[in-house]
Amino acid sequence: MSLHRDLLRGDGFWKTMMSPDSAMDEMAGHMGDLNLGGQRKRLTLPMLPSLNFLKDDGKSGWADALLSEVSKADQCPLRYYLSSRPLGFGIITTGPNSDDISVITAAVLAMNATVGNVMASGPTPASMNKFSSHLHTVSLNVVFKYNIGRRQDATIRAALIVRGFKIQDECDAFKSLLQFPHLGDEAAGDDDWGVKLD
Numbered sequence: 001m002s003l004h005r006d007l008l009r010g011d012g013f014w015k016t017m018m019s020p021d022s023a024m025d026e027m028a029g030h031m032g033d034l035n036l037g038g039q040r041k042r043l044t045l046p047m048l049p050s051l052n053f054l055k056d057d058g059k060s061g062w063a064d065a066l067l068s069e070v071s072k073a074d075q076c077p078l079r080y081y082l083s084s085r086p087l088g089f090g091i092i093t094t095g096p097n098s099d100d101i102s103v104i105t106a107a108v109l110a111m112n113a114t115v116g117n118v119m120a121s122g123p124t125p126a127s128m129n130k131f132s133s134h135l136h137t138v139s140l141n142v143v144f145k146y147n148i149g150r151r152q153d154a155t156i157r158a159a160l161i162v163r164g165f166k167i168q169d170e171c172d173a174f175k176s177l178l179q180f181p182h183l184g185d186e187a188a189g190d191d192d193w194g195v196k197l198d
Helices: 002-009 014-018 022-028 062-067 072-083 102-115 125-147 167-179 181-188
Strands: 033-036 039-042
Touching (some): 062 125, 072 102, 102 125, 167 181
16 A cells, blocks of 8 residues: 555655565565665565556456457557556556547456456546447457357456446436336436447
């Protein structure tokens, strides 16, 4: 946790990595004594811990199915980038009015498969509608490609995409469902997100 605090503070990681704190000792173990500037200090962590978002965990071929949704030019750099993220943090951006969100979508799906629930946000409701729709489509495509020729017990499911709205809209839809359960998806009223989930 102290490494994450250091990241948010922007002060660097030196104090935490040199800390004789017992929590750091438990996490990394003793790395031995180093002679630094005439002072002998114990370096607790030789480097920042990193996370591989593309590890297979028994799902051989999953990363290839995911990266097939990205342009050929972006596949190698993205594979390299997602394979070793210090502290599990990464930044991926696109230009303004860019239609290419496949790299961000692939990164979010890789994070979801590795760490579980992921929250993504965007600058406008329209951009989130587009992103949610694209995320749903890419998730289905990856699952379809991965599951081809696999036994039923070795298949995977698409990610559950929940597009949140204003709290008042969510409350109104919930009340409407309580009063009229037969409305189903129509309880939310007319929304702009065109994805019809199965």
